[in-house]
Amino acid sequence: MNMLDRDDLPWIGELVDIVVRAEGQPWRVAEAELERVAAPAKQLSAVTSALRKLAGGRAAHARVAREVRAMVLGAPALTETVRAARLDAAAATLGLSPRELEPLLWSDLPRERAIELADGRPDELDIVAHANVQLVQRALGRAYGVHARLWGDDGSVLRGALARGLIVTATREGDHAALAIVGPLALCHRTGVYGRALGQLAPLLAGCERFELAIDAGDYAIAIASPIVLPAVPAIDRAVGYTARKLARDLGKLDRALAIEVLPAPLATSPGGTLVCPDLIVDGVCVELVGFWTASYLDTKLARYRDANVPVVLVVDHARGDEPVGEMIDAHVIGYMRRVNAAAVIAKLRSRSCRSPNA
Amino acid sequence: MRLRFDRGTIVFDRVSSGEDPAILVGAMRDHELGAWRLPADQLSGTRVRLSAANVRVSDEVRTESLAGEWSLPSLRWYQQRAVAGWRAAGDRGVIALPTGSGKTLVALGAIAALGVAALVVVPTRVLLDQWARAIAAAWPHDVGRLGDGDHAVASITVATYASALVHAPRIGDRFGLLVVDEAHHVGAWCPGEIFEMSVAPARLGLTATPPPPGGALERHVGGVVYALGVADLVGDAPADFHVATVSIELAPDERAAYRSARGTFAMAFARFQHDRPGASWREFAKTAKRTSDGRAALAAWRASRAVLAYPAAKRAALRELLARHAGERVLVFTADNATAYAIARELLVMPITCDIGRAERATMLARFRAGDANVLVSAQVLDEGLDVPEADIAIIVGGTASVRRHVQRIGRVLRPRPGKRATVYELATRATTEAAQVVRRRRGLEISQEVAS
Numbered sequence: 001m002n003m004l005d006r007d008d009l010p011w012i013g014e015l016v017d018i019v020v021r022a023e024g025q026p027w028r029v030a031e032a033e034l035e036r037v038a039a040p041a042k043q044l045s046a047v048t049s050a051l052r053k054l055a056g057g058r059a060a061h062a063r064v065a066r067e068v069r070a071m072v073l074g075a076p077a078l079t080e081t082v083r084a085a086r087l088d089a090a091a092a093t094l095g096l097s098p099r100e101l102e103p104l105l106w107s108d109l110p111r112e113r114a115i116e117l118a119d120g121r122p123d124e125l126d127i128v129a130h131a132n133v134q135l136v137q138r139a140l141g142r143a144y145g146v147h148a149r150l151w152g153d154d155g156s157v158l159r160g161a162l163a164r165g166l167i168v169t170a171t172r173e174g175d176h177a178a179l180a181i182v183g184p185l186a187l188c189h190r191t192g193v194y195g196r197a198l199g200q201l202a203p204l205l206a207g208c209e210r211f212e213l214a215i216d217a218g219d220y221a222i223a224i225a226s227p228i229v230l231p232a233v234p235a236i237d238r239a240v241g242y243t244a245r246k247l248a249r250d251l252g253k254l255d256r257a258l259a260i261e262v263l264p265a266p267l268a269t270s271p272g273g274t275l276v277c278p279d280l281i282v283d284g285v286c287v288e289l290v291g292f293w294t295a296s297y298l299d300t301k302l303a304r305y306r307d308a309n310v311p312v313v314l315v316v317d318h319a320r321g322d323e324p325v326g327e328m329i330d331a332h333v334i335g336y337m338r339r340v341n342a343a344a345v346i347a348k349l350r351s352r353s354c355r356s357p358n359a
Numbered sequence: 360m361r362l363r364f365d366r367g368t369i370v371f372d373r374v375s376s377g378e379d380p381a382i383l384v385g386a387m388r389d390h391e392l393g394a395w396r397l398p399a400d401q402l403s404g405t406r407v408r409l410s411a412a413n414v415r416v417s418d419e420v421r422t423e424s425l426a427g428e429w430s431l432p433s434l435r436w437y438q439q440r441a442v443a444g445w446r447a448a449g450d451r452g453v454i455a456l457p458t459g460s461g462k463t464l465v466a467l468g469a470i471a472a473l474g475v476a477a478l479v480v481v482p483t484r485v486l487l488d489q490w491a492r493a494i495a496a497a498w499p500h501d502v503g504r505l506g507d508g509d510h511a512v513a514s515i516t517v518a519t520y521a522s523a524l525v526h527a528p529r530i531g532d533r534f535g536l537l538v539v540d541e542a543h544h545v546g547a548w549c550p551g552e553i554f555e556m557s558v559a560p561a562r563l564g565l566t567a568t569p570p571p572p573g574g575a576l577e578r579h580v581g582g583v584v585y586a587l588g589v590a591d592l593v594g595d596a597p598a599d600f601h602v603a604t605v606s607i608e609l610a611p612d613e614r615a616a617y618r619s620a621r622g623t624f625a626m627a628f629a630r631f632q633h634d635r636p637g638a639s640w641r642e643f644a645k646t647a648k649r650t651s652d653g654r655a656a657l658a659a660w661r662a663s664r665a666v667l668a669y670p671a672a673k674r675a676a677l678r679e680l681l682a683r684h685a686g687e688r689v690l691v692f693t694a695d696n697a698t699a700y701a702i703a704r705e706l707l708v709m710p711i712t713c714d715i716g717r718a719e720r721a722t723m724l725a726r727f728r729a730g731d732a733n734v735l736v737s738a739q740v741l742d743e744g745l746d747v748p749e750a751d752i753a754i755i756v757g758g759t760a761s762v763r764r765h766v767q768r769i770g771r772v773l774r775p776r777p778g779k780r781a782t783v784y785e786l787a788t789r790a791t792t793e794a795a796q797v798v799r800r801r802r803g804l805e806i807s808q809e810v811a812s
Contacts, residue, residue, distance in 0.1 A: 035658065035661075036654065038651055066716070070719070073707050073708060073732065074707065074731060075732060076678075076707070076734045078678050078681060083705075083706075106700065106704070111697065112700050167391050169390065169391050184368045185528075185555065187388075187396050188387050191367075191552050192524065192550055193367070193527065193528060193552055294393065294394060296372070296393045297393060
């Protein structure tokens, strides 16, 4: 797949020039010109979209635009006199001139609002980075699933996939992690829902030193590999680890002496073995929150932690489970309903049996 | 064997050694979970197969039932027959009734009759609001809303197509009945995944313009189980109406621009059709984007449409018609949002588009109903389903050749009101593609009325 790089900067610069020239005019004016630039269609569309994203500006005007519309729009103004009178009256109420007022009417609408470049000319390389994310997302959006090989990943791709309801099989292979990712329904056929979820992983790839994606799109395959210009990983991927962060906060409040590491890197169970993905490490004990589960699924998980020779507590959701957790409870499993009881987790962490991986 | 719902699928585990997973036709192995998965909509069929094979099943999929206490107005004769026909067809299928005949009430009747939790999926945020209000008026419990900033799920929930898709993996096991409004969109605007990820065995489609049999709608919802046309309901539901075509003449400079743009496009398109006979418009657009000539042809096609969208004579005709119907409620339909905004800018009337938020839209619709803002302009949002019996006049400034879309647009002014006679004006530019579109739409409209009758 053709990703954008420095070689594309000349034609992207052409696009930026069009937008800069159209500053102050509605976006639709610039868009009509942007469509005529000679460039591959997918790349052109991604760059146009990235340009709009970087130029931004809608939210700041939304409230005032709504207020102005409420004052000005109504029965049709069929003559210029009626029209001017209505604009004058509204402008006077707001302490503006009619010339200032009229652009405000549409200042929150994506194609009607005027182009504003508050931060000056957008940087072409920034545009390349954001457009590349879109290109990867579009490729992933058409996929059944993806095989990813990641070097220097901190686990955010794996964790991001799990948080988005995707099924992930992760293993350590030599110097990299290998992830096979697929949506539950996508096991049967390609789906838009899980295609979108796969697409949401694209920005997280920037956190890897190196990556290779083999995208299975059914009747064809797409290969994407670094180096690719991508924007920095979002500081907080809010979809990831909310419950874990909350549990970490609750544990910290109950006992300030606890050493809590939130969202640590995945651990290999053995050289070349399956990866486990704890959400927290608390005083040396891994804590993993488990969503949908079966008894055999928990058994497999516990076996993997044993294999890695690290102590673990699995915090499992009663509502999404196999059977009453009471029957499942052992040294390494604790159940919860709606909200994780941090005190119970601490009690479990302090039990001697929990600290023995092979208990 | 045990079965449960998870993220849009049915998970089968605890398959004992004597049980053959082959009975789960089409199931895929989830190696990570150590279980089998099937799309959620396969639940009913699989239950039947498992039962026939005497497989012991721990079935943990439970949809909710509804509390009673409905306060529904009494259904008209055809609404009662529609619900009865749907129930007789095994609580599946499509009810096709003309616009303005009260399809929402039919759906409420079906939900009440079935007594199970229901998810209603609708195309637009305007309709989300309209449905939620209609349900709340007849059912004394909280109505769930998914879309337009809401994320509340209740025993009866209304969702836009887009939000239903996003939430389907999470809520697919809650509802026993799926109702799809403007059901002709199933398989396109309304993705089939919404239905695949739902365990609901009962499905009801509502439309005024059912698509031909054999498509996605039939697969996910069922065939047409009850249909009536406008002629069947004379005196019962839709308002009387007549359609007038206003012939539009382009100004010389507009005519020249149109001919030049159309000529550039037509040449490229003819070449493409010669090389690839039978290829679709989509294929043409895809191919054209790859070359500079192709891009020029597409740009010329857009330019020719821009000329027709709102030339000077349409401006004049629109003003004249609005003056003639001053004080009456008028819906103006355009070919695209840009024209809707151009009209809004010129005449200071309210545009209702996908860009306008919920609160503002609700305020404007209320002002329209009250007569304070008596003209609304829209490209698509008002095309379908919106219930504004106060609207008497529709002015179609621009559109497509789609008969279905045309029927839906006309339907906006057919909502019944005592003594109402609706008028639909079509502005058609002479000697352009638009004139041909009007003829095709008219012909299609006559055919659809004949078929309906």
